[in-house]
Amino acid sequence: MRRVLGLSAIALLPALPAAAQGQLNLYCAATIEWCTPIARGFERETGIRVTLNQKSTGEMLAQLRAEARNPRGDVWWGGTGDPHVAAGEEGLTLPYESPRIAELHDWAQAQWRQTEGRTVGVYASVLGFGFNTELIARRNLPAPRCWADLVNPIYRGEIQMANPNSSGTAYIVIATLVQMMGEEPAFDYLKRLHGSINAYPRSGTAPITAVARGETALSISFVHNAAEEAAAGFPVGHAVPCEGTGYEIGSMSIIRGARNLANAQRFYHWALSAEAQITASSEAKKLQTMANRRVPLTDGAPNMATARIIDYDNARFGASAERRRLLARWDREVGALPR
Template structure:
C-alpha cells in the first residue's frame, strides 16, 4: 500500500529544485539537499538566516506539499537523495523514524524546546519547529449572500444548508488535511469519525491539494467556507479579506513541523550544523513570522487577528497513532471521498 500510494502521488509531480545560496565571498565549500513542505515564500528567508551563521553551506531546496514529500522520501528509502528534512509534518517523520530512515542526533540546545516538540527517546532523530492549528475560514460576505448561518462546531458543517459551500484539503497531499482527518478519528472515535466525514463529504464542494488553499479561496470569495489552518486565516484577514475565523467547539487538531537528518548522508557534519540552527532561537524567531506557536517557549509574539487562547482548543493529538495508521487512513479516505478532489497540477 505504501509503495502504491508513493507511486500514485509521485506520478504527476514536478518537484521544484531551487538552489538558494547566500554566500559571502568565496565559492561554497559544501551544499545540502534539503526536502521541505514549508511555504515557498519562507524558504529564501530561512536559508538567508542559516547562511548568516554558516555562509559556506548552500541549501538546495526540494519543496512540495506534505504528502508528496513524504511519499518521495519513502520511495527513496533504499537510495536516499536528501541530506536533511527541514519542515515536514511530525507524523510523517514519526512514520519514517519507524522505518529507520534518520540519523540519531540531539541538536545543541534541543533541551530548550517544549517537550512536545522534541524526540525524547534515548536515540533522538527529530526535532520540532512550530505548530499549525486547524481552523475554519468563513467569508462573511459570501455567507450572508448564501443565507448561511455562522458555524460554531464541526457538527454544524454537516447541516444541509452548507451543501456545496465548503472546501477542504485532501489528506493525501496536504498535511493540514491529514491532521484534520486524524484529529476527527481521535476526537470522535473511528466509527463516529468516519460517519462525520461521510456527512461532511455531502457538503464539500471540492478537496484541494494545499492546506492553505481553502482559506485563500474563502478569502477571495470563491467558496464561502474553507477548512484550513489558523495562521493562514489570520494572515488573510489582516490583508483585508472579509473572514471570520471559527475554532469549532469540539476542539481542533494540530500538527508540528519538524526536522531530521536523512540516514546515509555523506554530509553529516554540515547536516548537524543545520539541525543545530533549526532549534536555535534565531530560527524560532523566523518561524514565528509564519506560525503563532513555536517550539521554544517564550519566543512567540502576538499575531494580528490570530485567535486568542487557541491552545485551549487544541486537542491532545496522538502523533504516533497518526503515523502508525497513516496508510490505512489515507486508503480509506481515498476510497470514500477522492472523487471530489481537484486535479493534481
C-alpha cells in the same frame, strides 16, 4: 506544485562569503514563502550553499520513500509531524540530539522523545475553520463554530478541504475526528461532510487561499493560515471548533544517508534557535507558535493556550501502518463518493 530551487543560483540570496562551507540539500514541506527565508537565513549565517526542494508534506514523504536507496536530501524541515513520524518508523531518517532540545516547548520535546530523536517539533498550530466574511454575509450563511455545523445542508458545496493523500493538514483532520468521535462515527461524519465539499486540492494551504480569494466560502485549515490571510488584508475570519480540535506539530528530521550530514546537523541546531525562528517567521509573516520557548507570540497569532485541544496521539497516528490504513479507508469510503 513542485518547486526545486537552487537559491544562490537564482539570486534570491546575497553573495556567499569568500570561504564557503559546502552545501546542504534542504527538503521543505512548508509554504515556499517560509521555506525561502529559512534557506536564506542559514546561508547568510553559515556560508553554506542551500539547494531547496519544496513540496507538500505527503508528497515529500513519498519522495523520501522513492529515494530510500539513493537519498538526495540532507534534512527535511516543516510540514505536519505525522509523515515525519512515519519516515522515522520506516528508517528514512536519523536520530539526532541538539543541545537546544531543552530550550523547546514540551510538545516539541515530547515528539523528539516519542520518536527516539528522529524528529523534533519546530512550530505548532491549531486545526479549525476559515471563512470569507464577505461571501458568507452575501450568501446569508452563519459563521461555523463547531464540527457539527459543517454538515448542515446550508453549507452544501461551500467548503474546501485538502486531499489527505497529499496533505498532512487533511490527514490531521481525519486523525483528529477519529480520536474525538471514534473511528466509525468519524467516517460517518466524513461521508456526510463530503456532500458539502466542492474540491479536495492537493495542498493543505490551498483551501484557505481559495477562501481569501473568494473562490469558496469555507475551509478546514490551520487557524494560523486564516489569521495570516486576514493580516494580509483579505476578508477572512477563523474559528476553533467548539467540541475541541487537533493540532499540528511542524517537524524537522535529518534524512538517513544524507550526503552532507555535518551540514544537516548544523542546520538542525541552527533551526531550533530562538534567533533563527524569530527571523524566519518574521520574514515569512508566519503566525504559528514556534518551538523555542524564547520566541514570543506574534501579534495577531492564534493562542494555542486558549484553544480546546485534544491529547493528540502522535505515536499512533504517525505510525506508517495506521496512516496507510486510514488513508485507504478514506479513499474507499469517502474520496470515491460522487459529488
